[in-house]
Amino acid sequence: NAGVTQTPKFQVLKTGQSMTLQCAQDMNHNSMYWYRQDPGMGLRLIYYSASEGTTDKGEVPNGYNVSRLNKREFSLRLESAAPSQTSVYFCASSARDGVWETQYFGPGTRLLVL
Amino acid sequence: GENVEQHPSTLSVQEGDSAVIKCTYSDSASNYFPWYKQELGKRPQLIIDIRSNVGEKKDQRIAVTLNKTAKHFSLHITETQPEDSAVYFCASPSGYSTLTFGKGTMLLVSP
Numbered sequence: 001n002a003g004v005t006q007t008p009k010f011q012v013l014k015t016g017q018s019m020t021l022q023c024a025q026d027m028n029h030n031s032m033y034w035y036r037q038d039p040g041m042g043l044r045l046i047y048y049s050a051s052e053g054t055t056d057k058g059e060v061p062n063g064y065n066v067s068r069l070n071k072r073e074f075s076l077r078l079e080s081a082a083p084s085q086t087s088v089y090f091c092a093s094s095a096r097d098g099v100w101e102t103q104y105f106g107p108g109t110r111l112l113v114l
Numbered sequence: 115g116e117n118v119e120q121h122p123s124t125l126s127v128q129e130g131d132s133a134v135i136k137c138t139y140s141d142s143a144s145n146y147f148p149w150y151k152q153e154l155g156k157r158p159q160l161i162i163d164i165r166s167n168v169g170e171k172k173d174q175r176i177a178v179t180l181n182k183t184a185k186h187f188s189l190h191i192t193e194t195q196p197e198d199s200a201v202y203f204c205a206s207p208s209g210y211s212t213l214t215f216g217k218g219t220m221l222l223v224s225p
């Protein structure tokens with residue numbers, strides 16, 4: 001099993017450009033998450049999908065949109081990138097189904113917005 | 115929503131010493147408390163978790179204790195080794211499917 005995979009690993013954008021971060025998991029997990037990690041700020045939830053067909057906002061959703069394409073895939077889109085979106089983005093998934101289970105993280109995408 | 119406070123933000127110990135990281139949470143209904151370890155440039159990975167029906171859980175050199183009355187839980191690492199150097203995050207549920215993470219503790223173990 002590959003676990004949770006993310007593409008791309010690194011990206012440099014100019015202010016105003018758009019891009020989509022891709023995430024896929026092969027563990028048949030119901031729940032998927034997008035976090036951003038900034039120095040001293042921990043992991044902050046952007047959006048999540050508790051099950052296929054549903055998405056909900058997290059703590060810091062402004063400037064982002066998501067799509068749960070199917071049970072395996074959950075993408076994050078930046079429509080008009082801003083320097084404040086420079087961060088490391090992690091996707092995660094969990095079996096969460098009535099009982100708390102481990103969240104497994106992807107390797108991360110390092111994004112720089114100039 | 116849930117508020118998770120984590121202390122200290124940095125911790126330096128000598129190899130072989132013990133390290134303790136503490137987190138407090140605000141929602142008395144929270145019932146699951148995981149700890150994640152993130153090595154430099156890597157992804158966070160679960161190292162131990164505790165559910166609210168127990169007060170302590172151990173796994174070799176690491177242990178987690180939970181005090182539901184005071185709403186805090188702690189990570190204990192004994193006989194620290196250089197490979198324990200990393201950032202450690204605690205977390206607590208903030209909804210049916212979501213966790214709120216603490217801001218992290220950078221642990222440095224010096225040989």
